[in-house]
Structures are given as C-alpha cells and as structure tokens.
Amino acid sequence: MNKSKQYAPATQRNREPILEVLLRVVPPSGNILELASGTGEHCIFFAPAFSPRQWIPSDPNPIARDSIEAWRQESLIKNIQSPLNINAEKLSWGLEEQQLNITTIVNINMIHISAWTACLGLMEGAKRILPSGGILYLYGPYKQGGKHTAPSNESFDQSLRSQNPEWGVRNLEDVIKVAEDKGLMFQEKVEMPANNLSVIFQKQ
Numbered sequence: 001m002n003k004s005k006q007y008a009p010a011t012q013r014n015r016e017p018i019l020e021v022l023l024r025v026v027p028p029s030g031n032i033l034e035l036a037s038g039t040g041e042h043c044i045f046f047a048p049a050f051s052p053r054q055w056i057p058s059d060p061n062p063i064a065r066d067s068i069e070a071w072r073q074e075s076l077i078k079n080i081q082s083p084l085n086i087n088a089e090k091l092s093w094g095l096e097e098q099q100l101n102i103t104t105i106v107n108i109n110m111i112h113i114s115a116w117t118a119c120l121g122l123m124e125g126a127k128r129i130l131p132s133g134g135i136l137y138l139y140g141p142y143k144q145g146g147k148h149t150a151p152s153n154e155s156f157d158q159s160l161r162s163q164n165p166e167w168g169v170r171n172l173e174d175v176i177k178v179a180e181d182k183g184l185m186f187q188e189k190v191e192m193p194a195n196n197l198s199v200i201f202q203k204q
C-alpha cells in the first residue's frame with residue numbers, strides 16, 4: 001500500500017452526485033483545473049468521464065499533493081496531470097502565462113475551511129484564468145439569507161469556527177456577490193445530499 005495516499009470518506013459519498021452535475025455543466029471542450037484537490041480521490045473518479053481532456057489537480061498542502069500524486073500514479077489514468085501547488089489567495093497561480101486551455105475550475109469543500117480571503121482569491125483567479133463562457137463549479141455547505149439550512153450545518157459551522165475563527169460556512173449571497181463583482185455570473189444552485197449545494201458560475 002502506498003503510504004502517501006490519504007483517505008477522506010466523504011468523497012465516496014459525494015462523488016457520484018457531484019459528477020452528475022459536472023457532466024451537465026462543464027463546457028464541451030477545454031481542460032479542468034481543480035483547486036483544493038485534497039486527497040486526490042475525487043480527481044481519479046471524475047477525470048475519466050472527461051477524457052481525453054486534462055484534469056489538473058492542485059493543492060497548497062504538500063501532504064495533499066503527495067496523496068494526489070500517489071492516487072494518480074496508482075490509477076494509471078492518463079488524463080490527470082501531476083498536482084500543482086496553487087494557493088487560491090495568491091495574486092498569481094503560476095499558470096496564467098501558460099496555454100493550458102482551462103475552461104472549468106472545480107473547487108470542492110474549500111471556501112468554508114479557509115479564510116474568506118481564499119474565496120476572494122478564488123474569484124480573482126477564476127476571472128484571470130477562465131475564458132468567456134468558462135465555468136466555476138463550487139461545492140459545499142452554505143447559509144442562505146444569513147441562515148443555516150440544517151442543524152447539522154450549524155453545528156459544523158460552530159466546529160469550524162472553534163478550530164479557526166477565520167473559517168466557517170459562508171453565506172451564499174455573499175459568495176455570489178464577490179463572484180459577480182469579478183464577472184462570474186451566478187447560473188444555478190443544485191441541492192446536493194447532506195445539505196450541501198453545487199453552485200455554478202459562468203464567466204461573462
């Protein structure tokens with residue numbers, strides 16, 4: 001067994017409903033950049049559905065990148081690239097000058113487990129990188145109208161904030177506002193299992 005491989009049990013539960021949405025909203029051509037890929041279990045499940053288009057995973061955490069690379073190598077899937085070191089907050093993601101033909105950015109379960117500045121950086125980066133018509137796909141729990149949508153999300157929010165006061169379940173309207181300020185227009189939200197949402201934006 002490869003010791004670098006990390007496991008996040010939630011990925012086994014949410015990967016099929018997420019893939020169902022991705023298959024519907026991802027544009028018909030271009031490559032997919034995943035921010036905050038975590039263990040890498042998602043990308044080995046999603047990438048084959050978009051082959052031969054490239055799935056480009058990334059994470060700022062070196063332990064996560066080692067895990068993504070271990071899952072990638074074991075999978076033998078050809079259209080997953082080696083993980084990039086991208087911190088959403090940074091003013092450059094190190095790929096802006098490259099011709100990577102990225103038409104989709106996927107970001108799952110990050111904006112509540114990072115400072116609000118990561119969400120701001122994500123929107124700024126999506127604005128820099130996506131072409132007109134490109135898609136930003138977000139997944140996670142959200143408050144709506146300032147209110148939690150389920151008691152489980154409220155206790156999750158409290159536990160996040162107790163770990164780091166800068167973390168916490170975001171208000172959907174706030175996320176839409178910062179996205180639209182960057183020209184990423186809200187397209188739709190999709191109710192997902194366990195009180196999560198898929199939230200889809202399209203670059204103007």
Ligand SMILES: C[S@@+](CC[C@H](N)C(=O)[O-])C[C@H]1O[C@@H](n2cnc3c(N)ncnc32)[C@H](O)[C@@H]1O
Nearest residue numbers: 008036037038061087088089108109110114118
């Ligand atoms: C809860 S994990 C989610 C991982 C994976 N997407 C999943 O759903 O299993 C949060 C991930 O966000 C990453 N992360 C935290 N802050 C970040 C930032 N500023 N930019 C990019 N990724 C970040 C962490 O390294 C971690 O891998």
